[in-house]
Amino acid sequence: DADVTQTPRNRITKTGKRIMLECSQTKGHDRMYWYRQDPGLGLRLIYYSFDVKDINKGEISDGYSVSRQAQAKFSLSLESAIPNQTALYFCATSDGRQGSNQPQHFGDGTRLSIL
Amino acid sequence: AQSVTQLGSHVSVSEGALVLLRCNYSSSVPPYLFWYVQYPNQGLQLLLKYTTGATLVKGINGFEAEFKKSETSFHLTKPSAHMSDAAEYFCAVSDQGDSSYKLIFGSGTRLLVRP
Numbered sequence: 001d002a003d004v005t006q007t008p009r010n011r012i013t014k015t016g017k018r019i020m021l022e023c024s025q026t027k028g029h030d031r032m033y034w035y036r037q038d039p040g041l042g043l044r045l046i047y048y049s050f051d052v053k054d055i056n057k058g059e060i061s062d063g064y065s066v067s068r069q070a071q072a073k074f075s076l077s078l079e080s081a082i083p084n085q086t087a088l089y090f091c092a093t094s095d096g097r098q099g100s101n102q103p104q105h106f107g108d109g110t111r112l113s114i115l
Numbered sequence: 116a117q118s119v120t121q122l123g124s125h126v127s128v129s130e131g132a133l134v135l136l137r138c139n140y141s142s143s144v145p146p147y148l149f150w151y152v153q154y155p156n157q158g159l160q161l162l163l164k165y166t167t168g169a170t171l172v173k174g175i176n177g178f179e180a181e182f183k184k185s186e187t188s189f190h191l192t193k194p195s196a197h198m199s200d201a202a203e204y205f206c207a208v209s210d211q212g213d214s215s216y217k218l219i220f221g222s223g224t225r226l227l228v229r230p
Contacts (some may be wrong), residue, residue: 004158031216040203042126042220043159056215090158100209100216101147101166106158 003027006091006107013081014115021076021110023091031096032074033104034058034066037088046089049074050096081114088112117142121206121221129229134178134193136224138206141187146208149218150180153203159184164203165189176200201228 004025013019023032030051034044045058047066055066063085065077078085090112092104126187140146147166151159155195163174170182180191207223 029220033217040222043121043218044146044220045217048215048217052199058217074181092159094216096216099163100213103149103161103164106151106160108156108158 004093004105004107005090006089006110008089008110009029010112012115015082017081017114018110019078019081021089021091021112023074023107024086025072025091025093027093027095027105028071029093029095029105030071031094032068033092033094034064034074035090035092036060036085037090037109043090046076078112083114086106086112086114096099117208117210117219119206119208119219119221121204121224123140123224124222125225125227127180127229128196130196130198132147134168134191134196134200134226136206136226138180138189138191138196138221139187140189140206140208142208142210144211145182146210147181148179148182149207150174150189150191150226151205151207152176152224153205155202159205160201162191163207169192196226198228 007022033048034046049068091107094104120139149164150162163172166174167180173179174216178193203225207218
């Protein structure tokens with residue numbers, strides 16, 4: 001089983017709909033991150049969480065919200081989806097207790113298309 | 116703010132040829148440095164990382180990278196390309212003094228391997 005699992009893997013929806021992307025991990029890591037990937041732009045950070053009670057905005061948080069339901073679960077919501085939110089979304093985790101030199105571990109991504 | 120530049124959005128090499136993917140960072144304080152690889156329909160997988168110590172870092176699949184402080188560079192190399200190396204490669208940095216442990220990604224380089 002994958003250490004970082006994202007659901008769904010693919011989603012097509014319409015403008016204005018509310019969408020939730022889910023991420024769960026079995027690595028026991030405290031830190032979790034949501035990124036979006038667009039061609040030619042690399043990955044950009046949307047939100048990150050140090051633990052259940054600590055949520056922080058990233059570089060591009062407008063139009064998104066998150067919830068850390070448990071240490072192992074971190075969900076991303078688009079309250080009212082718009083076409084320019086069409087992208088590939090990644091969840092990642094890291095062990096913050098080991099310091100900032102630890103790599104992040106990624107899920108396989110959710111491909112989201114908004115029509 | 117920290118930034119990462121990857122020269123060349125696409126690099127094409129023949130099978131068996133040297134692979135060189137370039138990465139430069141902007142910080143005056145050496146950050147932690149990472150290379151990730153992304154195969155089609157998959158998440159990012161860590162190739163190697165530099166934190167401290169030896170400046171030549173060896174990673175998986177025969178890749179290595181050298182940290183050069185004077186050039187603010189962390190270029191990725193492999194002596195002999197295989198068809199299976201075709202993928203997208205991302206350089207990323209993490210500031211040592213940033214308690215968020217955020218990764219800043221380059222825009223990526225797609226490696227094409229010709230038979």
